[in-house]
Amino acid sequence: MKKSELTLIGKIFEKGGNAFLQTTPGKLFALFVNSLVSLFDDNRNLRTDLRNVMMQTFFTGVEVFPVLFIVATLFGSVVIVEVISIMSKMGFGSVVGSVLSAVIIRELGPIFTAFLIAGRSGSALTTMIGGMQINSEIDALSSMGVNPVRFLVMPALFGGSIAVFMMNIWFSVCAIGGGFLVGKGAVLFAGQVMNVQFTWDFLFSSILQALSVTDFIMLVIKPLVFGSIIVLNACYQGFCVKRDIRNLPKATSRSVIYSFLYIVIADAFFAALYLVEYLGELNKII
Amino acid sequence: MNALRIENMNFSLNEVVSLDKIKKNFSYRMTHLEKSGKNKVLVERSILENVNFQLGLGETMCIGGPSGQGKSLLLRILAGLEAPNSGNLYYFGEHIPREKHTALQIASRQVGMVFQNGALISNLSVRNNVALPLRYHKRGTEAEIAERVNMALDLMRVREEEDKFPFMLSIGMQKRVAIARAWVMDPRLLLMDEPTAGLDNYNRRNLLPLIDNMRTLFKTSIIIVTHDLMMAQELGCKICFLENRTLTEPHYFDYWLHSKELFAQQFFRDLRNRGENI
Numbered sequence: 001m002k003k004s005e006l007t008l009i010g011k012i013f014e015k016g017g018n019a020f021l022q023t024t025p026g027k028l029f030a031l032f033v034n035s036l037v038s039l040f041d042d043n044r045n046l047r048t049d050l051r052n053v054m055m056q057t058f059f060t061g062v063e064v065f066p067v068l069f070i071v072a073t074l075f076g077s078v079v080i081v082e083v084i085s086i087m088s089k090m091g092f093g094s095v096v097g098s099v100l101s102a103v104i105i106r107e108l109g110p111i112f113t114a115f116l117i118a119g120r121s122g123s124a125l126t127t128m129i130g131g132m133q134i135n136s137e138i139d140a141l142s143s144m145g146v147n148p149v150r151f152l153v154m155p156a157l158f159g160g161s162i163a164v165f166m167m168n169i170w171f172s173v174c175a176i177g178g179g180f181l182v183g184k185g186a187v188l189f190a191g192q193v194m195n196v197q198f199t200w201d202f203l204f205s206s207i208l209q210a211l212s213v214t215d216f217i218m219l220v221i222k223p224l225v226f227g228s229i230i231v232l233n234a235c236y237q238g239f240c241v242k243r244d245i246r247n248l249p250k251a252t253s254r255s256v257i258y259s260f261l262y263i264v265i266a267d268a269f270f271a272a273l274y275l276v277e278y279l280g281e282l283n284k285i286i
Numbered sequence: 287m288n289a290l291r292i293e294n295m296n297f298s299l300n301e302v303v304s305l306d307k308i309k310k311n312f313s314y315r316m317t318h319l320e321k322s323g324k325n326k327v328l329v330e331r332s333i334l335e336n337v338n339f340q341l342g343l344g345e346t347m348c349i350g351g352p353s354g355q356g357k358s359l360l361l362r363i364l365a366g367l368e369a370p371n372s373g374n375l376y377y378f379g380e381h382i383p384r385e386k387h388t389a390l391q392i393a394s395r396q397v398g399m400v401f402q403n404g405a406l407i408s409n410l411s412v413r414n415n416v417a418l419p420l421r422y423h424k425r426g427t428e429a430e431i432a433e434r435v436n437m438a439l440d441l442m443r444v445r446e447e448e449d450k451f452p453f454m455l456s457i458g459m460q461k462r463v464a465i466a467r468a469w470v471m472d473p474r475l476l477l478m479d480e481p482t483a484g485l486d487n488y489n490r491r492n493l494l495p496l497i498d499n500m501r502t503l504f505k506t507s508i509i510i511v512t513h514d515l516m517m518a519q520e521l522g523c524k525i526c527f528l529e530n531r532t533l534t535e536p537h538y539f540d541y542w543l544h545s546k547e548l549f550a551q552q553f554f555r556d557l558r559n560r561g562e563n564i
Binding site: 043045048128131132135136137139140141142143144145146147151 | 362365366367388389390392393394397398399401403405406407408409418419421422423424464467468471
């Protein structure tokens with residue numbers, strides 16, 4: 001359709017769309033669409049793709065496994081001990097599960113996992129792609145007819161998202177499991193002060209009862225979105241390095257900082273979705 | 287049919303320059319000037335102007351000239367890594383419009399490029415570097431790919447290094463692996479950026495027959511950007527100079543050696559000063 005044939009709404013969409021694509025989020029979105037489209041190009045090879053995605057999953061997730069275990073266990077311990085002590089003092093021992101599910105599984109678990117992976121794997125990805133830019137390796141790929149988005153971004157996108165999803169579950173398990181053990185010790189130590197029932201059955205069942213269907217959906221969607229943000233931002237910052245090595249450290253720090261920023265913004269968006277759900281439930285009650 | 291034909295090609299770069307620098311340096315040939323902040327202007331600086339060029343099938347051509355004139359840039363344009371501002375480019379008789387002038391499009395016309403630094407993928411071994419384009423473009427089964435890779439590694443005499451990573455190789459070996467990687471895709475047109483730069487005489491002497499083999503055995507058309515014009519003489523190919531933003535007519539080494547053109551005289555004087563026996 002020619003420009004002159006566009007309706008007013010069409011023109012607004014065209015201008016708005018073009019303006020959006022000039023911004024960094026717009027470029028990240030374009031990179032996302034490009035990497036999805038590249039899945040269907042003529043050179044698709046399921047076996048190679050699966051191998052690359054698995055390698056990326058390993059690179060992004062498994063190598064952050066031990067750090068995540070320590071952070072999750074300590075974090076879970078702190079949160080569970082704090083929640084138990086405060087709630088028991090206020091006489092709300094029965095809502096411990098709800099608070100823990102909201103804090104660990106719903107909010108801070110995905111955020112912590114995403115932050116750790118952005119700091120470790122996102123920065124590594126930016127450095128790798130930036131180094132390839134400086135070394136003309138990206139140009140070499142293009143000149144061989146190898147699409148850099150398909151070769152580098154697509155496997156990282158899928159591998160990274162799967163890794164964040166898996167690591168998020170691992171984080172929650174470690175935080176609740178490790179937190180339970182430390183919390184149990186705290187209750188035994190200060191049993192007289194804390195007036196709260198604290199057994200594994202109680203903790204596990206109260207957390208499960210507190211989880212809604214939306215929580216389970218978010219348990220899948222949030223890490224996938226966060227993983228995509230980390231990988232796309234890391235790749236984009238790497239591609240921006242061009243051929244100047246002075247840009248590499250700047251790009252790496254931008255990769256981490258902007259990943260944090262975008263993750264928090266996305267999380268705020270998800271929180272808004274929870275609010276909408278909550279308001280809907282409130283309407284039903286009224 | 288030509289392997290490559292360029293008609294009236296122009297290329298310019300956008301740069302933000304301070305006004306003072308422009309006042310001091312009148313050599314800027316600006317096609318567009320726009321205010322961009324305090325004391326800064328956006329300059330569209332012309333790099334290549336009215337470039338015309340033809341390369342026959344199976345022909346080899348060297349492009350020489352002083353540093354910073356845009357020789358490597360010209361090669362990048364030919365490989366599709368940069369798009370020209372205007373002009374027509376024909377690869378094997380097919381016109382490539384500006385919107386299709388991308389590296390992926392041009393690579394699909396069997397155009398290969400060897401970069402000055404080799405540009406080997408650093409986290410892949412030599413064998414996997416050479417096999418990469420074959421695997422990506424699904425050129426046969428794994429056994430066929432292995433056979434082709436072996437042939438390329440043997441041809442470039444780097445078979446013994448197949449399990450090494452690029453950082454373990456000398457510059458000369460990296461260049462040979464890069465040529466093997468480009469050759470393995472059976473290019474009809476090969477663009478080489480300074481293939482002999484940084485090589486000692488021994489490696490240089492080894493590299494030239496390899497380039498010659500590609501030309502004579504496989505009928506590959508080759509464009510070589512180089513300062514090493516003795517190579518052009520040894521390969522017996524014509525030389526173009528990139529001078530004053532455009533390409534000169536191609537001539538053999540001896541023509542340029544006795545040419546009255548100032549840039550050619552200057553060039554050969556520099557060669558003699560470097561100790562070349564001309």
